[in-house]
Amino acid sequence: MKKRLLCTAVAAAMAISLIACGQSSSSDQTSQAQAETAAAAETAAESAAPESEAPAESGEKKVVRVVTGWNEASFPNWPAAIEKFEQEHPDIDVQIEYTPSGEDATTKIKAELIAGNAPDIFQTWKVFFNDFVDAGYLTDLTDSYEAYGFTDGVLMNGSKNWCAPLMDAANEDAHVYGVSDFICPSVMFYNTDIFDELGLEEPTNLQELIDVSKKLKEAGIKPLVVPGAADNFLDILAKIQVQFTGLQYLLDVNQGKAKLTDDCMLQAMNVLDTLIKEEVIDPSCISYTEDDCVAALANGTAAMFSMHSQYDNQLRAAQKSNPDFHYSILKGIDFTENPVTRFSCTFGGCWVIPEQSKVKEEAKELLFYLFGEEVSETSASEGGRITGMVEANKNLGSEALQVVVENQLPYLSTDSYYLIDMLPGSVYTALRSGMQEMLQGTGDAMSTLEAAQTVMDQVIADR
Amino acid sequence: MKSGRRKKQLRNFWLFVLPALVLYTALWMLPLVFNLVISFTNWNGINPLSMTKIVGLRNYINMFRDNIFYKSIFHNLEFTVLNVAFIPAASFLTAIAVEKSFIRKKGFLRTTLFIPAILPMLLVSILFRWVYSVDGGMLNSILEAVHLDSWQRNFLGDYRIALFSLFVINLWKNYPFYMTIFLSGLQSVSTDLEESAKIDGAGYWQTIWYVTLPCIKPIVGVVVGLVIIDGFRVFDLVFNTTKGGPAYATEVMGTLIYRIAFSDSRLGYATALSTVNVLVVLVISFIYFKWNRSSEVDS
Numbered sequence: 001m002k003k004r005l006l007c008t009a010v011a012a013a014m015a016i017s018l019i020a021c022g023q024s025s026s027s028d029q030t031s032q033a034q035a036e037t038a039a040a041a042e043t044a045a046e047s048a049a050p051e052s053e054a055p056a057e058s059g060e061k062k063v064v065r066v067v068t069g070w071n072e073a074s075f076p077n078w079p080a081a082i083e084k085f086e087q088e089h090p091d092i093d094v095q096i097e098y099t100p101s102g103e104d105a106t107t108k109i110k111a112e113l114i115a116g117n118a119p120d121i122f123q124t125w126k127v128f129f130n131d132f133v134d135a136g137y138l139t140d141l142t143d144s145y146e147a148y149g150f151t152d153g154v155l156m157n158g159s160k161n162w163c164a165p166l167m168d169a170a171n172e173d174a175h176v177y178g179v180s181d182f183i184c185p186s187v188m189f190y191n192t193d194i195f196d197e198l199g200l201e202e203p204t205n206l207q208e209l210i211d212v213s214k215k216l217k218e219a220g221i222k223p224l225v226v227p228g229a230a231d232n233f234l235d236i237l238a239k240i241q242v243q244f245t246g247l248q249y250l251l252d253v254n255q256g257k258a259k260l261t262d263d264c265m266l267q268a269m270n271v272l273d274t275l276i277k278e279e280v281i282d283p284s285c286i287s288y289t290e291d292d293c294v295a296a297l298a299n300g301t302a303a304m305f306s307m308h309s310q311y312d313n314q315l316r317a318a319q320k321s322n323p324d325f326h327y328s329i330l331k332g333i334d335f336t337e338n339p340v341t342r343f344s345c346t347f348g349g350c351w352v353i354p355e356q357s358k359v360k361e362e363a364k365e366l367l368f369y370l371f372g373e374e375v376s377e378t379s380a381s382e383g384g385r386i387t388g389m390v391e392a393n394k395n396l397g398s399e400a401l402q403v404v405v406e407n408q409l410p411y412l413s414t415d416s417y418y419l420i421d422m423l424p425g426s427v428y429t430a431l432r433s434g435m436q437e438m439l440q441g442t443g444d445a446m447s448t449l450e451a452a453q454t455v456m457d458q459v460i461a462d463r
Numbered sequence: 464m465k466s467g468r469r470k471k472q473l474r475n476f477w478l479f480v481l482p483a484l485v486l487y488t489a490l491w492m493l494p495l496v497f498n499l500v501i502s503f504t505n506w507n508g509i510n511p512l513s514m515t516k517i518v519g520l521r522n523y524i525n526m527f528r529d530n531i532f533y534k535s536i537f538h539n540l541e542f543t544v545l546n547v548a549f550i551p552a553a554s555f556l557t558a559i560a561v562e563k564s565f566i567r568k569k570g571f572l573r574t575t576l577f578i579p580a581i582l583p584m585l586l587v588s589i590l591f592r593w594v595y596s597v598d599g600g601m602l603n604s605i606l607e608a609v610h611l612d613s614w615q616r617n618f619l620g621d622y623r624i625a626l627f628s629l630f631v632i633n634l635w636k637n638y639p640f641y642m643t644i645f646l647s648g649l650q651s652v653s654t655d656l657e658e659s660a661k662i663d664g665a666g667y668w669q670t671i672w673y674v675t676l677p678c679i680k681p682i683v684g685v686v687v688g689l690v691i692i693d694g695f696r697v698f699d700l701v702f703n704t705t706k707g708g709p710a711y712a713t714e715v716m717g718t719l720i721y722r723i724a725f726s727d728s729r730l731g732y733a734t735a736l737s738t739v740n741v742l743v744v745l746v747i748s749f750i751y752f753k754w755n756r757s758s759e760v761d762s
Contacts, residue, residue: 104725131728230706231706285620286620287596292598295598296598424726425722425727426722433709437709443710459727463505
């Protein structure tokens, strides 16, 4: 009997210690993570509750759970905006969850969607957005665009169709399933001090870019840096490709109706090859991340940096720590005489409302408020973001971005859609790898495109 | 009487084993089985499983047509060979230097040497991105200072040396962990044996080779086994430094699987890749441990 009691006691002790171990290991995590997890669990439980239990009773607030893909610093104006929204809508409680830098919220959201307890609003990226639409997870917001005044003229050209299903991206009457957040045209930042010192004019076409680069090289400065180790290496290709192909070609590639090896894409890749062979793009940047490029431009080892405009924030931060550093954005470079469209642009993340949300109307109210004119004003002035609202962009808190507003935004259309957003991940990785081979002198334009097409074929076959 | 006692023993046995067994099955075996099942489907990780089609062996057939798969597995093998060639030797020699040295503050030395092992890989990756940087990175600056300019390289950007550069980071980060395993082994070697060898005329290195090493042979076996497994598990180091580039020069199975699963949303194919990866590790580990055991028995 004693032995049995002893055995039971030992087994109970083991079980308790196992639970305790679990608790202690979780206590090793940061308190922030704990708080986030707890909040997520709590709100997930609330949103997963049956409709009858939804807080529709008088006096009870409806909770709208919002999950962002970025950290808090990316939305400096939102806390005040949300507070105002809650005051104007006393029946709505907004619970916002930010994602710390470097973490990926999408994996968690996928699991929550499958489990039926997804957030009421979440930010996702174009490639995943397409999958979510195909799986039927997202609420059709087409009518809401009209209802909340997101109409042509008010909205930036191309902004609405960004959140249409991939194959409908060029269709004006497409249904839309989300709201795009911030507009980031592909730009060329340049160090104005270096240009002034060497008496260089802004290049406006390929030949001028090559000539300017020669002078910069003679002065011992890297002409153009790109994040060669990152996916954003493709930004430089996107800049060129958009002038040769436009959107429909990319959609056809996705459907297997066109090949990446087609002549228009080959021409674009040949321009890139020229930039590499003429050493406009410095070969050392094969190991560069975006941060390395920002540092190279800020400390004067490089004169130009090809990236999308969101990196203006990092450059402004660099300028704060080094007031002697000055930069601007080139008005635009024509890589061909008759471009299909002049500028490439990512319209950013897609903010969506899942079908499974139990507070869809409240979520719509909040979503169109956060990206409406009022909040967009402060997103532009305080956050330094180019927004989807035409008027709001007139108050941008960044001098360099004003160049974009004046010279690039008027040209944007669905044809400007960003290459990186329009191709599957493995395909742009294959393109990036081929471009890295070109940069180190072991590859060429055609072999890069052939390798990428092989991967594209695999992806299409796998569907 | 005997059978009653046996029943009791059996019940107690299950009482002790069951909690761990349930946890092990739920957290380890079930995901493995689930992984295997998914590898025969075209699941994209987003659609409900009910919408997923069974595609038979298609993912496995595609894998053997995929050049990047071959590159990745070859890089894992290359990384493992480098691991096996250098990490046990480096950690054993450091352990010997610490254990047999005349330094008094051995505890301090052990702690200092162990620091890289406790650093998170993300931090180590950031640190070494700066060490290897072409723009005023530590290594290139040192080479310039000692007039070895011709040795300056883009260590992470040159496809010929990028994988080796990553291996050096791995060596720096991981050898202290194995050093502590060797240290514990060295402390268990009888000093009588070593002193007898010295009396018989054996030199310092002869004593280590003929007495110390054979005594800790099982530990050497475990270290080499762990190092092999590590070579196939490498992911965070590559992901945080080169992301598999330049031009797939450092692509390993971990980064390939991650990209296919989470950038491409092709979970079916990614799980097929991971199944093969697990099988390769199992086969290599099995062969190694079998060989190691038979050589132990022989000796």
